[in-house]
Amino acid sequence: MRALLLKLEPVIWLLFGQGILIGTMLLTPFIAVVGLLVPLGIVDAEALSYDRAHAIATAWLFGVIPIGQLLLAALLVLPLWKGAHHVRSLLIDFGGGERDGAVGSLLYAIALIGSILGVMAVLAL
């Protein structure tokens, strides 16, 4: 298991790094508006009406780039890889590295399944 994880490390680190960088940058406005400002009534709920939310999520840039779906896919997928890698690191710190192969594989498998579910959800829009 560990040998496989070492082979996949460049891909895992790419997704993990982008999870911190791009994931964090996209999560900040998402959590602020969708998770807090609208539920608290500070922003009118009409801003996230179905028609408006769907239009934002399926917006196109210059008619050729599906910018809404691309950003949404990044928002759904990348934080999962940041989460998997950092939870793995946390478990090594507290529990040692003996079971790292199995634990790391399980965490990345969850991130992979979540990524597939996320991309499917975006494509279903």
Next chain:
Amino acid sequence: MAGPSHSESMAPPKPGRTRTAPPQMPSSWWGEKRIRTYLLFDATGILYFLIGFQAIRLTNALAAGPAAWKAAIESLSSPLYIAFHLLCLVSVVFVAVRFFRLFPKAQPPSIGPLKPPPRPVIHGMLYVVWIGITFGLGGILAGVFF
């Protein structure tokens, strides 16, 4: 959680006449300030996992139609979700501030003939992009633009 930590790492090449105890992790290792911050940085991974799946749930609701979307958005008003999202927002800001400070230090001295900008410039650029995306995308989501 005291225990032997790489007990052979400090061993001399030849055993000496005086026996020494193997090095031990102090039981309060996780409470040291620098380690604690590092562990908190890692622990934000749990929230990133959860908010990622939360975003997938919302997207599935959007794909399912107006009734499912309305129900999903209304569910976010629950105090538990508000507290969760508040914790997530604090975590995301913490990750950004810490990571943006580390990012310039992790850059290679040069990539081929190109040299990266000075560290304070990279640091500042990250903040400009982050604040720009936060207000730009946040403004779109909140209905300020478009």
